[in-house]
Amino acid sequence: MIDFTFEKTKQDGNARRGVMHTHRGDIQTPAFMPVGTAATVKALYPEQVRQTGAQILLGNTYHLMLRPGAERIEKxxxxxxxxxWQLPILTDSGGFQVMSLANLRKLNEKGVTFRSHIDGSAxxxxxxxxxxxxxxxxxxIIMQLDECIRLPAEKAEIERAMQLSLRWAERSKQEFNKAPGRALFGIVQGGDNNELRAVSAAGLKQ
Known part of the structure; x- marks a missing residue:
């Protein structure tokens, strides 16, 4: 069963409006999505967040993996x-931390190993x-793991990260398809190079 569909409601040139339908509610796009990095929107109670009219929140996979842990949250x-929060939630993949915590991680074809910013554990x-x-x-809404590259960067380095992200996208899709039923979003990479971004987008469409 697919619990996610997208409906386009208005088009004006390259701009569009639409609705993402999920089993926890609809999301009008473009959307305001408050960030609840560590399972909370700072300085606001859940009811106050609802009063903003937000229809979706964002959680952070990397931070929730470290504390309190995905297995504990599942239990x-x-x-x-x-x-x-009983409305939709989007979780990022940890890809942004590949860039923002570059001094605490090692990256290779398999994935990325982080040193926790909390206690140094791997x-x-x-x-x-x-x-x-x-x-x-x-x-x-699940996001694929990607390598978010810091700019400015040489074209060769941007292309390397983009191609790695495409290979990771395929692996993410294979893992996701073992138990589908929600949404998996790909992430276009290619930095500030329009040609590479077009290659990335085309690769994700396959």
């Missing part, structure tokens, strides 16, 4: 119950592990 009923995040964590969190 507590999933991220929606843990956060007291944690491996592969495309498969990222999908598994997001499923344990019971996310409605």
């Amino acid at each position: 507590l009923g999933g991220l929606h119950d843990f956060m007291d 944690h491996e995040l592969t495309p498969e592990r990222s999908i598994d964590i997001q499923k344990k969190l019971d996310s409605d």
Whole structure:
């Protein structure tokens, strides 16, 4: 069963409006998506977040993997119950931390190994592990693991990261398809190079 569909409601040139339909509710796009990195939107109670009119929240796979842990959240009923938020949740893959925590990680074809910024412990995040964590969190929209590259960068380095992200996208899709039923989003890479971004987008469409 597919629990996610997208309906385009308005088009004006390259701009469009639409609705993402999930089993936890509809999301009007473009959307305002508050960031609840560690399962909470800072300085706001869940009811206050609802009062903003937000229809979706974002959670962070890397931070939730470290604390309190995906397995613990799963045992507590999933991220929606843990956060007291019964509308849709999108979780990122940990890819942004590949860039922002570059001094605390090692990256290769298999995935990325982080040194926890909390206690220094080692944690491996592969495309498969990222999908598994997001499923344990019971996310409605799952993101593929990618290498988010810091700019400015040489074209060759941007292309290397883009091609790696495409290979990781395929592995993410294979893992996701073992237990589908929600949404898996690919991520276009290619930095500030329009040609490489077009290659990335075409690769994700396959």
